[in-house]
Amino acid sequence: MLPFVDLHVHLHAGLDDGPTTLEEALEMCRLAAREGTRMAAAVAHQCELFPGVTPDRIRGSLDLLRARLSDECIDLEVHPAGEIMACPDLVSRWQRGDLVSLADQKRHLLVEMPHRLFVDLRPIAEELAAQGMSIVLAHPERTEEFLFDHGRIEGLIERGCLVQVNAGSVTDPPNGRFQKALREWFRRGVVHVLGSDGHSPNRRPPRLAAAVEQVRRWAGATAADRISNTLGRMILRGIPVRVALPLPVVRRWWASFW
Numbered sequence: 001m002l003p004f005v006d007l008h009v010h011l012h013a014g015l016d017d018g019p020t021t022l023e024e025a026l027e028m029c030r031l032a033a034r035e036g037t038r039m040a041a042a043v044a045h046q047c048e049l050f051p052g053v054t055p056d057r058i059r060g061s062l063d064l065l066r067a068r069l070s071d072e073c074i075d076l077e078v079h080p081a082g083e084i085m086a087c088p089d090l091v092s093r094w095q096r097g098d099l100v101s102l103a104d105q106k107r108h109l110l111v112e113m114p115h116r117l118f119v120d121l122r123p124i125a126e127e128l129a130a131q132g133m134s135i136v137l138a139h140p141e142r143t144e145e146f147l148f149d150h151g152r153i154e155g156l157i158e159r160g161c162l163v164q165v166n167a168g169s170v171t172d173p174p175n176g177r178f179q180k181a182l183r184e185w186f187r188r189g190v191v192h193v194l195g196s197d198g199h200s201p202n203r204r205p206p207r208l209a210a211a212v213e214q215v216r217r218w219a220g221a222t223a224a225d226r227i228s229n230t231l232g233r234m235i236l237r238g239i240p241v242r243v244a245l246p247l248p249v250v251r252r253w254w255a256s257f258w
Contacts, residue, residue, distance in 0.1 A: 002225050003038035004208045005232030007102070007164050008110065008138060008195025011042035011078060012061040016050045018199045026068055027201040033076045035209045039236055041102055041195075042078045043110060047085035055100045058082060079103035079236050083138055084111050086119040091127045102136065105238035108162070112138035118145045125159040134160040136235070139197060141169050147181050150249050153190055157245060162192040162231070167211035168204075170194075186219040186227075188247040193232045 009032070010018025011025045019025040032040060042062055044053045062080045069076060082100040084090065093099050094109065102108040109128070113119060125135050137156065140146040140163060146153045153163065165182070173179035185191050194215075198206030208228065216224040234241050 001036070001212075002229040004036050004212060004228050005193070005236065006032060006037050006040040006196050006198075006206060006208055007136070007193045007232045007235065008043055008083070008166070009040050009198040009206045010044065010083075011040070011065060011198075012044040012058060013065075015053050015057060015061055016045040018044065019201075022064065022068060024201055025065060026072060026074065028198055028206050029065075029069060029074050029076045029078070030072075031201060032196070032198070032206040032208075033074055035207060037076065037196075037206070037208055039077045039233060040079070040206075041081040041110070041232075041236060043081045043083040045085070046082035046099055047087075053082070055082075055097065058100050059104070081110055084109055086111050086113055086121060086124070090124055091131075094128070094133070101133070103236040103238065105236070106133070107238055107240070108134055108136050108235055110138050110164070111135045113140070113143050118143060121156060121161070122159060125156055125161050129160045134162065134241075136162045136164050136193065138164055138195070139166045139169065141165050141178075141182055141185070147178070147185075153185075154246055157190070157243070162235075162241065162243065163190055164193045164195050165191045166197045167194055167208050168197065170211040170214050183218050184249075185246075186215055186223065188249070189223075189244060190246045191215075191227055192241075192243055193235065194228050 013019050013022040013025045044058050046053050058080050081102045196206040196208050198204050212228045
């Protein structure tokens with residue numbers, strides 16, 4: 001099994017709703033390292049709820065975390081990133097330098113949907129693509145329009161977007177319908193990377209191992225390695241990522257009777 005890459009974990013002490021202290025952040029890093037995670041995108045929310053989360057604060061926080069990881073000999077390589085709320089002025093905010101891309105590589109922005117709202121990201125994705133940027137969708141499985149309306153997520157992947165699913169969605173789905181739809185995403189190649197979306201050592205710990213094992217059962221070892229390691233590593237290293245379009249939805253004749 002390859003070491004894991006966590007593309008979405010909140011590790012900035014006191015910046016958002018993640019760990020409140022640096023000691024909590026370090027404990028999260030220890031938990032992740034014990035499970036086999038070796039690289040992580042340390043994200044902080046960049047949205048109106050946390051207006052003080054600037055690029056300078058994210059980068060400064062990461063410098064402190066890296067220094068302590070070295071002092072404590074914790075085997076985890078961390079990189080800065082913002083978790084950016086989708087909004088009409090997202091592109092202009094990026095152009096002004098208000099946002100932090102994944103690993104500061106200026107290739108991918110981690111973008112989440114507003115709470116209980118659906119935003120058409122196609123125009124934003126196209127405008128960013130023209131500038132050599134692409135979107136990594138943060139936990140889109142939590143948005144019903146993506147998970148259950150066939151064609152929406154595929155349309156964004158066609159425009160260069162990548163899909164990050166939360167480990168907790170894999171291991172603790174809210175119901176059978178959700179689990180079935182998410183399993184089909186993995187089998188069809190909709191999902192590209194995993195994130196723990198960890199927020200604390202106890203409340204939402206940064207665990208990936210159980211989710212990776214479930215992905216292995218659903219989609220096979222090759223897909224699990226690609227999703228839990230290869231593509232995330234490429235993103236954090238700034239290597240261009242090109243993925244195949246998802247396989248088509250298989251419609252079975254008996255589905256019309258349900």
